[in-house]
Amino acid sequence: MAAHFGRRLRKGATNTAVAAAVAAALVASQAPGVETDDAGRQSTTGAQPSADTPAGDGATGNSPYYTDLPPLESPSPAPTVGPVADPTATGDAAAGIPATVLDAYKKAAAELREAKPGCNLPWELLAAIGKVESGQAGGGNVDADGNTITPILGPALNGNGFAHISDSDNGAYDGDSTYDRAVGPMQFIPTTWAWAGRDGNGDGVKNPNNIYDAALAAGHYLCRFGWDLSVEDDLHSAILSYNHSTDYLNTVLSWLEYYRKGTHEIPDGTGALPANRSDDPDRSKPATQKPSPKPRTDPPSPKPPTPPSGGDAGSPTPQPPTAPQTPTDTVDHLEDGGTAQLTTMAGDAFAERVSTRAEGKDGKGVAKVRVRFTIVGDTDATFAGGEKVATIVTGTAGVAVAPALQAGEKTGAFTVRATVVGRSIPGVDYTATVTARAADALARTSDTVLSCTAGGEFAEQVGVRATYQGAAADGVAVTATLIKSVLDPTENDKGPYFKDANGQPVRTLSGLTTDANGLLTLPELYADGTAGTYMLRLTTEGGATLNVPLNVTAAETPSPTPSETTDASASPSASASPSA
Structure with missing residues (x-):
């Protein structure tokens, strides 16, 4: 989510109490939570999302997002020709999507139809997420190649009102070498972009600040685990995996429905910008122009009181309270969880699955820890569902089992690497081998x-x-x-x-x-x-x-015919003399 746009904020429609009430009614249903099973598929059964949900593996790291809802007026189903005289009165400003941004969404959806036809990704879903994450790249504040003119960065994920995600890219993407930040028009955190990034414009670079790259990456991210986005449960699971919040889900769904009713192209740089953010202290106020939010600072640590004169100098000095440790904080190392030999023929599924155990210093398993499994090397093997990365939460014994591996056609060895999400501790590598297809x-x-x-x-x-x-x-x-x-x-x-x-x-x-x-x-x-x-x-x-x-x-030699024999016998001998 962008901390600010650096552009003039424009209200898309009059935000009356009636409009807010009706819009809220559109999204009043509570969405299910997301759980990950041992096959790596996220399901929509289980607990509701909560503030303590691990954020290190979501697309945005559960960063703040814009909460503005669509106007009551349905958008025009046909493209609007020429400028709109008063877009704030008609809702057309909210319905319009900047030309380059709209092109990126449609191209990404078209590529996903070829790459993962079973996902049924609508481009309007990318538009809905792009609206909630960055106001369509800051109202289309991009150049002709789709690069954002002004960086779009979320707040530092320093644990102060947000998730705590320490720097993972040395500031390469977000310019912050202390903490990670969500980056670009689709607001990917660097740890997610590292494996989910795509080259959507064919320039050979995976750039989260490019709308074509970011839109394609978002499409692939939403199509993980074999999700079919035409199915409601799968659609909800995919959106919640992007940002694990029920309010986020409902906001995206409201914009998805709005864009499905019709939208149109507008010039780059002229899009309506949202004003309300999910981390606003009072989200009930109408949308108004806001200054850029100031960086949050941690409150000063309380100083221990000075012992009174003549007091007991030996009394212990009070210490400030320490933050409680999460399960991830207590992990000391990863161990192989009993993985057997990983070998199969090209085109076949591996019979064995990678199993990893997260352990504390006492050697006991640590539950509720996210373990990321990544396929590394020159291979076309994937996990079930076609992805090369899967994240599984450890069970009560501290064990996480990766989804089944599916071999491609490339033969040879590759690596499956297990790491702890949110911790910089050594991972565990597993060697898998694909042999040529065989017959006996x-x-x-x-x-x-x-x-x-x-x-x-x-x-x-x-x-x-x-x-x-x-x-x-x-x-x-x-x-x-x-x-x-x-x-x-x-x-x-x-x-x-x-x-x-x-x-x-x-x-x-x-x-x-x-x-x-x-x-x-x-x-x-x-x-x-x-x-x-x-x-x-x-x-x-x-x-x-x-x-x-x-x-x-041998070819048969043809026998002479009777006529050939007669002709031969009737012929005069070469040695015969003429009669006297």
């Missing part, structure tokens, strides 16, 4: 004898089925080689052959792959002029081997 058996799909005459073409193509432990082995690489014999697997230099793209004979084919049913049909086979029995060998990753006999018979 190959069989022909036909028992027809394969034969042809020398110089001809085999009438039937070779078809095979690959299996692994009895199940169809899909996507398995197969190599086909015409060998000299079962005992000599050297590539043959005569007999049957395949043809390459130029029609030239080849006797080894690699890069063949079984289909979804484990089936593979080889290209056509041809025979040169050499008759005999030959062998085709098929091999796969995993050790499956199949030898297929090929018979090439």
